[in-house]
Amino acid sequence: MRQGIFISAALLAVLAGCDDSGDMFCPDKGQDFFDQSVKAYFTKHPPVEGIENVKVLSGATYSTATNWWVVPVDVGEDKWDALLSCDGHLELSGR
Secondary structure, rough: HHHHHHHHHHHHHHHOOOOOOOOOOOOOHHHHHHHHHHHHHHOOOOOOOOOOHHHEEEOEEEEOOOOOEEEEEEEEEEEEEEEEEEEEEEEEEEE
């Protein structure tokens, strides 16, 4: 019984720590956030075309279903949608 209580308490502590920023919803983020997040991503993963050819475009949309931003990004001739979480995590998808 005691072990079950300990496991439950530990699980709650882990789940509570999943988002310690308290910023799960971020529909108010703006162009500066998009620019910084995209720049950070491409600094770690430089494109062949060079980081100077990364262009963050206007027209970002926020999904209330996923709480992620979809930000159009061009890298040279490549067209991407950056799927951007509130904490700055970024994944790329072709558009």
